[in-house]
Amino acid sequence: MRHYAETVDVRAGVVAGIEGPAQFVWRSRLYLVRDVLGFWVESSSWWRTGDAGLGERQVWRVEAGQGRLTSRVVADLALDPATNRWLLLRTYD
Numbered sequence: 251m252r253h254y255a256e257t258v259d260v261r262a263g264v265v266a267g268i269e270g271p272a273q274f275v276w277r278s279r280l281y282l283v284r285d286v287l288g289f290w291v292e293s294s295s296w297w298r299t300g301d302a303g304l305g306e307r308q309v310w311r312v313e314a315g316q317g318r319l320t321s322r323v324v325a326d327l328a329l330d331p332a333t334n335r336w337l338l339l340r341t342y343d
Contacts, residue, residue: 252341260327260336270310271327276338281314284322292328307331309339 256276263272268286275281288311308329315322324342329335 251343254338254340256338258327258336258338260329265312271312271336274314274327274336274338279316281316281323281325283312283314285313287311287313287324 259275260271261273262270265272265283265286268289270286270289271283273280273282290309291306292309293306308331310327310329311324312327313322313324326339326341328337328339330337
């Protein structure tokens with residue numbers, strides 16, 4: 251696993267019957283989401299936000315690739331609803 255926390259551009263859509271990220275641009279490369287492997291909400295610690303319930307972000311674990319013949323990557327993409335900003339948090343080998 252590799253940690254990044256880098257901003258990515260995400261286009262939402264429906265993949266495998268789930269509404270969420272359908273494609274994203276990371277490091278100037280377009281990735282198409284092939285499958286949504288998981289979805290959850292992460293909360294930051296209450297002492298960091300100063301108020302319970304703030305600091306939550308939605309996280310999608312997706313399998314994505316640049317094309318049909320390229321290898322695929324498993325990545326965690328997070329949406330911060332307060333800023334509407336997407337981050338690539340982690341990739342898995």
